[in-house]
Ligand code: MF3
């Protein structure tokens with residue numbers, strides 16, 4: 001069932017989204033060769049605490065960290081670890097935050113030091129693909145319009161879009177209906193309505209879209225070992241169009 005949110009609920013989620021966004025802006029400053037993803041996770045934990053927020057993902061189905069930290073060929077749900085990031089790596093930091101009962105979810109891929117031209121292009125296309133999807137997140141459209149726009153854009157630039165993980169409704173829980181695939185046909189799926197709050201979070205690979213699960217049961221990586229990037233916003237559908245609750249201002 002798709003639950004529509006009141007203006008009041010969206011306000012709470014927006015407040016949580018502002019904490020997520022400002023935290024990501026701080027991460028952009030500290031992510032450099034030598035830092036470990038455990039240190040990044042601890043930074044985020046302190047940052048949330050300082051801003052009166054808590055992690056919504058720590059403890060979620062037994063997940064043990066406040067962030068997912070997915071390096072290079074890791075697509076999503078990487079575990080923070082005690083190993084320094086290296087010059088040329090790319091790392092996606094994903095977090096879901098709870099502030100006064102409002103949830104917000106946003107992931108961002110960061111370069112570590114100097115990265116290759118190809119990695120830079122992957123990041124640019126992934127981020128632009130997110131905005132192509134957001135443009136379609138308008139009341140009256142269908143959910144399939146979002147994924148179709150993303151897939152066309154990504155494949156048009158020679159990259160591939162992950163099929164096995166999707167965006168989602170968010171509200172009282174991290175994952176609610178509907179699922180938001182980042183691929184597919186236009187004019188399919190549920191009608192988009194005012195009051196829906198969803199994530200759009202395309203995961204884009206340089207090589208094939210296929211993924212495999214690590215033995216830890218969480219971490220997903222590209223089947224062919226190619227690099228993967230991801231950008232995610234939490235978005236409210238309103239009369240005035242999509243509002244990015246996690247926008248980095
Ligand atoms: N944005 C991630 C997702 O929607 C956050 C997952 S929380 C976790 O999958 F606990 F599952 F990691």
Ligand code: CO
Pocket residue numbers: 105167168199201232
């Ligand atoms: Co999400």
